[in-house]
Amino acid sequence: MLDAADLSARLHEIIGAHLGLEGPLLPILHAIQAEWGHIPDPAIPVLANALNLGRAEVHGVVSFYHDFRTTPAGPTVVKLCAAEACQAQGGRDLIAATLRAFGLSTYGTTPDGKVTVEPVYCLGLCACGPAALVNDRLLGRATPATLREAAR
Amino acid sequence: MRIYVPRDAAARALGADAVAEAILAEAARTGLPVDLVRNGSRGMVWLEPLVEIETRSGRTAFGPLTPEDVPALLFEDITTHPKALGPVEDIPWFARQTRLTFARVGLIDPLSMPDYERHGGLSGLRRALAMTPDERLDEVKTSGLRGRGGAGFPTGVKWGTVALAQAPRKYIVCNADEGDSGTFADRMLMEGDPLTLIEGMAIAGLTVGATRGYVYIRSEYPDAIHQMTEAIRVATSHGLLGPSLLGQGPAFDLEVRVGAGAYVCGEETSLLNSLEGKRGTVRAKPPLPALHGLFGQPTVVNNVISLATVPWIFANGAGAYKDFGLGRSRGTIPLQIAGNVRHGGLFETAFGMSLGEIVEDIAGGTATGRPVKAVQVGGPLGAYFPPSKFATPFGYEEFDGQGGLIGHAGIVVFDDSVDMLQQARFAMEFCAVESCGKCTPCRIGAVRGVETVDRIAAGDPSALPLLVDLCDTMRDGSLCALGGFTPYPVMSALTHFPDDFARQREAAE
Ligand SMILES: Cc1cc2nc3c(=O)[nH]c(=O)nc-3n(C[C@H](O)[C@H](O)[C@H](O)COP(=O)(O)O)c2cc1C
Ligand code: SF4
Ligand code: FES
Numbered sequence: 001m002l003d004a005a006d007l008s009a010r011l012h013e014i015i016g017a018h019l020g021l022e023g024p025l026l027p028i029l030h031a032i033q034a035e036w037g038h039i040p041d042p043a044i045p046v047l048a049n050a051l052n053l054g055r056a057e058v059h060g061v062v063s064f065y066h067d068f069r070t071t072p073a074g075p076t077v078v079k080l081c082a083a084e085a086c087q088a089q090g091g092r093d094l095i096a097a098t099l100r101a102f103g104l105s106t107y108g109t110t111p112d113g114k115v116t117v118e119p120v121y122c123l124g125l126c127a128c129g130p131a132a133l134v135n136d137r138l139l140g141r142a143t144p145a146t147l148r149e150a151a152r
Numbered sequence: 153m154r155i156y157v158p159r160d161a162a163a164r165a166l167g168a169d170a171v172a173e174a175i176l177a178e179a180a181r182t183g184l185p186v187d188l189v190r191n192g193s194r195g196m197v198w199l200e201p202l203v204e205i206e207t208r209s210g211r212t213a214f215g216p217l218t219p220e221d222v223p224a225l226l227f228e229d230i231t232t233h234p235k236a237l238g239p240v241e242d243i244p245w246f247a248r249q250t251r252l253t254f255a256r257v258g259l260i261d262p263l264s265m266p267d268y269e270r271h272g273g274l275s276g277l278r279r280a281l282a283m284t285p286d287e288r289l290d291e292v293k294t295s296g297l298r299g300r301g302g303a304g305f306p307t308g309v310k311w312g313t314v315a316l317a318q319a320p321r322k323y324i325v326c327n328a329d330e331g332d333s334g335t336f337a338d339r340m341l342m343e344g345d346p347l348t349l350i351e352g353m354a355i356a357g358l359t360v361g362a363t364r365g366y367v368y369i370r371s372e373y374p375d376a377i378h379q380m381t382e383a384i385r386v387a388t389s390h391g392l393l394g395p396s397l398l399g400q401g402p403a404f405d406l407e408v409r410v411g412a413g414a415y416v417c418g419e420e421t422s423l424l425n426s427l428e429g430k431r432g433t434v435r436a437k438p439p440l441p442a443l444h445g446l447f448g449q450p451t452v453v454n455n456v457i458s459l460a461t462v463p464w465i466f467a468n469g470a471g472a473y474k475d476f477g478l479g480r481s482r483g484t485i486p487l488q489i490a491g492n493v494r495h496g497g498l499f500e501t502a503f504g505m506s507l508g509e510i511v512e513d514i515a516g517g518t519a520t521g522r523p524v525k526a527v528q529v530g531g532p533l534g535a536y537f538p539p540s541k542f543a544t545p546f547g548y549e550e551f552d553g554q555g556g557l558i559g560h561a562g563i564v565v566f567d568d569s570v571d572m573l574q575q576a577r578f579a580m581e582f583c584a585v586e587s588c589g590k591c592t593p594c595r596i597g598a599v600r601g602v603e604t605v606d607r608i609a610a611g612d613p614s615a616l617p618l619l620v621d622l623c624d625t626m627r628d629g630s631l632c633a634l635g636g637f638t639p640y641p642v643m644s645a646l647t648h649f650p651d652d653f654a655r656q657r658e659a660a661e
Contacts, residue, residue, distance in 0.1 A: 021407075022447065025429030030371075030410055051429075064431040065412035067371055083333030084528055084578070085564045088491035089519070121415060121532075121582065123372055124336035125165050126564070127197035127489060127496030136374070140165035 004042065010035060011043055015050045025051060025061060029068055038069040073116035074109050076151050079133040082119035085126035094130045097144045115151060153186050154206040160193035160343050161375040167218065168201035174219035178226055192344015194240050194258035195498035204240065205230060213237040245495060250476060252484050253461045254500045257344035263382050265390045268347045276466030280355045281400050288359040289315060294470035296482030301327055301455030302559045304548040310452060313442040314360040317450035324356045324365035325446060325453045329411055329418035331370060332531025334562030337486040338456035340498055342376040346383030350406060352459035354397055355466060356452055357404040368423055370411040381408050415586040419632050420453040422588060433588045434632045457486060478504030481547035491564035492518045508542025511565055522567035530559025532582050533637035535644035536575065555644060572649035577605040579641040583634060594635025597626045608653055
């Protein structure tokens with residue numbers, strides 16, 4: 001669990017560092033997610049206050065964008081391209097095989113909490129698909145073997 | 153010894169970093185002085201990592217390389233290296249192109265201002281600075297440049313509207329959301345020649361009277377985000393950006409903003425909402441963003457490629473640009489050849505090449521060696537073309553006339569193993585996932601669309617006319633092209649590949 005005082009202090013630092021920007025909410029949310037891996041619930045009212053917005057408004061923004069998580073992901077995040085150019089290169093099979101390999105029936109986090117598997121719609125690697133992103137590492141022409149190796 | 157190893161994301165995804173490390177390690181081990189440049193990609197993705205060595209007679213290429221290939225590269229007669237490709241400019245796939253927008257991508261050190269200037273950089277902005285405001289606008293209009301983000305709107309007309317608007321502040325917004333599957337031209341340009349985009353945005357600012365710009369880059373592009381951020385720093389320290397453009401013009405400042413994984417934020421008004429820190433819902437037009445855009449101020453929103461082509465036009469003249477092309481599609485288009493192809497990558501050429509030539513000749517057919525069944529052009533909202541339509545020349549009006557669109561010029565090839573009913577289902581599913589939720593035909597229609605395709609797959613013949621009706625409703629009742637154009641892939645799949653929808657039925661009967 002996050003310590004409330006730590007959270008509040010760091011949160012105010014992050015907000016303060018962005019207040020000079022025009023339209024600072026998205027950069028702040030990205031910075032919060034970079035810090036804690038998700039947007040912690042207690043951050044919402046603090047943000048609303050600091051930016052003079054309603055809580056519902058801040059919550060609405062967080063929930064609109066696929067990137068923002070409200071609960072943390074596993075330490076290893078595997079994003080598999082589910083878009084057309086990768087489908088044309090065996091992407092559907094790779095997704096099925098990867099889910100199976102991690103014992104998942106659909107996208108999500110493994111029961112041990114270690115790996116999160118998610119779809120992504122294009123990584124701009126469409127001429128060397130199927131493409132994947134394992135944490136910060138891009139994979140072209142990904143196979144179950146290269147994915148396993150990168151996720152280790 | 154100068155060696156180029158691309159830092160392009162596709163090259164990295166295929167192992168370029170390991171090759172670069174092997175080169176540095178080998179150099180350190182042997183004391184060989186190596187000057188390693190991380191350039192952009194030359195666009196031949198099937199040859200990545202493609203490494204170039206500068207020799208007395210010019211640059212010569214090797215690829216696709218692995219770390220194991222490195223020692224022979226540094227210490228043996230490189231002319232006999234098994235992966236030797238010769239000079240990039242002599243590789244037929246490269247030699248056939250007309251590289252204007254991408255002339256410097258892969259050639260230069262992307263973050264070196266001296267290298268940029270040595271290869272013609274800044275000459276467009278310098279010429280623009282010497283022109284009158286009317287001359288600048290005329291230059292863009294005369295070039296015939298149209299938006300490369302998909303809609304094909306004349307760039308000069310858009311700039312003219314913003315130039316005429318009176319307001320305390322105006323903005324240039326670069327749309328680098330590049331969400332279409334099968335496209336990567338924006339990414340490659342930003343990673344391989346980011347200063348060109350900056351120069352193009354500076355010319356735009358100068359022309360319309362804007363002093364501030366944003367580059368909105370999707371979060372799925374961490375390398376492009378890094379490279380653009382660095383390039384803005386370089387441009388600022390060289391006085392290209394800042395209080396006075398090159399010390400001669402008005403102020404212009406740029407900032408990178410990062411998207412958050414919403415496809416619809418590529419739509420220009422949704423993008424503006426997102427930049428303002430709001431939900432990325434689409435705004436009704438009018439008012440046009442040109443008059444009432446970012447924070448209510450007059451705003452130019454242009455795609456990366458539209459803006460990055462402007463410096464070439466100013467450096468070489470609008471007439472030279474306009475001389476390329478077909479019909480009302482002037483200049484060149486960076487084709488992105490993707491999917492199941494032998495030779496995938498970025499191929500810049502004048503408008504007018506037929507789809508068949510692109511797929512069979514340039515792309516070399518499928519990587520699997522099986523026959524081509526369908527080609528989706530223009531991203532997830534683009535139509536699937538069967539080989540019977542391969543004579544269609546690549547141009548805005550020409551594709552429109554065939555019930556399709558060129559979009560951002562992504563070309564995705566499928567072999568005969570593809571099930572077009574599944575592709576139609578995916579188009580609806582994608583629309584349902586990415587809908588901004590503002591209009592019912594898109595938000596609800598796409599969910600119904602998935603269900604209806606599933607009924608067809610389960611053998612329910614009454615679902616077919618329902619799907620057609622649903623597509624009509626979405627086309628007519630949607631505010632933006634996400635809901636409005638999703639019927640393109642769905643209906644083209646149904647029209648050109650009826651067997652895939654009937655076979656399911658027969659199987660169930
Ligand atoms: C759903 C949707 C997604 C879009 N995505 C992009 C995109 O990723 N990049 C882009 O430049 N234009 C995209 N567009 C088109 C923009 O709305 C707009 O036409 C374009 O940015 C204008 O720039 P241009 O005239 O230089 O093409 C999209 C449109 C729609 C409806
Ligand atoms: S068509 Fe879909 S994405 Fe576009 S405005 Fe309507 S609901 Fe939003
Ligand atoms: S479609 Fe998979 S990377 Fe573009």
